[in-house]
Amino acid sequence: MLTCYAFWALAHDQTNHGLAFPTDSLIVLVVSFSALIIQSNAQLSTTFYASTCPNVSTNVRSAVQQALQSDSRIGASLIRLHFHDCFVNGCDASILLDDSGSIQSEKNAAPNVNSARGFDVVDTIKSGVESSCPGVVSCADILALAAEASVSLSGGPSWNVPLGRRDSLNANQAGANTSIPTPFEGLTNITSKFSAVGLNTNDLVSLSGAHTFGRAQCRTFSNRLYNFSGTGNPDPTLNSTYLVTLQQTCPQSGSGSTLSNLDPTTPDGFDNDYFKNLQNNQGLLQSDQELFSTTGASTVSIVNSFSSNQSAFFESFAQSMINMGNISPLTGTSGEIRLDCKKVNGS
Structure with a gap:
């Protein structure tokens, strides 16, 4: 859920880790x-x-x-x-x-x-x-x-x-x-994880746009609705009307596995509404909204660009998917061609 992002994508349930290198x-x-x-x-x-x-x-x-x-x-x-x-x-x-x-x-x-x-x-x-x-x-x-x-x-x-x-x-x-x-991480940690696999900030924002379709489980964002960062209050970056809608979908005593649309406007269509949602403080996951709401972040201008120009988003997304698909592939005689995707050959 791309979510995850981007595709964290798409119904996340993840632990929170950061990366640091000398x-x-x-x-x-x-x-x-x-x-x-x-x-x-x-x-x-x-x-x-x-x-x-x-x-x-x-x-x-x-x-x-x-x-x-x-x-x-x-x-x-x-x-x-x-x-x-x-x-x-x-x-x-x-x-x-x-x-x-x-x-x-x-x-x-x-x-x-x-x-x-x-x-x-x-x-x-x-x-x-x-x-x-x-x-x-x-x-x-x-x-x-x-x-x-x-x-x-x-x-x-x-x-x-x-x-x-x-x-x-x-x-x-x-x-x-x-x-x-993960959907709970700040922009710095997420950027580090993308950088660790050779993807840049533009790739991060582009691939996060995969959250323009799909669903996420309540447990991946319910902390934003009731007790954000231990404050006992909702995430202040959440649109107040959207907050009420999400609280109805995900009550405090409800099931954490209940699903909510990642994109409340066109949940099954792939378009640039995800970025318009961020501008309206309607990013479902913390990792989504921080792309736009983190003061001074280089991601903000990219969100604005993709929001106003769907063609630019589509072009960038396609290239970023190619970039991601090039992460450390096994080629030549490395690995194998599995006959059954669930298990290695001969097992």
Whole structure:
């Protein structure tokens, strides 16, 4: 829930962690990561399956379209899976692995447990792709293709997805607990988490725009309604009319799993209303509203730009999705092409 953001995206339940690096270590990290991004850009290709599985994009899109007919939330859920996958060990489909004798599943990490969804749709897509092109298309690439289809089918931009990722042989539950941005964090911590994977402030705001569709659970924002930062009062940045609406949806004695629209205006459409909502103090999650309400933050001007120019947002979002999809992919002979996204081959 992009939420999470962006996609934290999309029905968050996460722990609160920040990242800090000594200056020298940060310089080394940035230089090393920049080299990694350049290398990964060279390895991934939009025509990777042109001869081995030429219809894969069409097949994934058709499956997502069918899923949307019975579940309006699924597009937001699928893009959130891609986001939560990439922020841990890179875009390697580690989030799809179930528990096993050697694997602690990321599905049970705090940001994902009882909130990450869409795994069944991924399995359906994988099954169909395996029927057409057995042993060819990775689960990591399916996540990237499903994210693009989810956005474009919901009225958002389309982009050519770089492909050629391979699937991990393990998961990183501990990493999922610390690396994924949470809805409770301040802008400084969230910016640090984006920076740690090579994404800049523009990427942060663009990808947060994925919260223009989908839902979030009450427990991810109820603290803003009743006892923000231990004050015993609501978050002062919340629009007063919106606050009353949210309190009716999420009473103090209610279920924390009740869902609320991330975008109260067009909850199932992909547009730039998310940014207009922030300007009206109607960001659902703390991590959303802080993009606009943090005094002096560089994110404010970007929010204003995207609010007034949907085309600029769409163009930036598409590029930021490509940037995110380039986080530490396994390529060449690394990892494998899983035959079942839930488990490593031979297990």
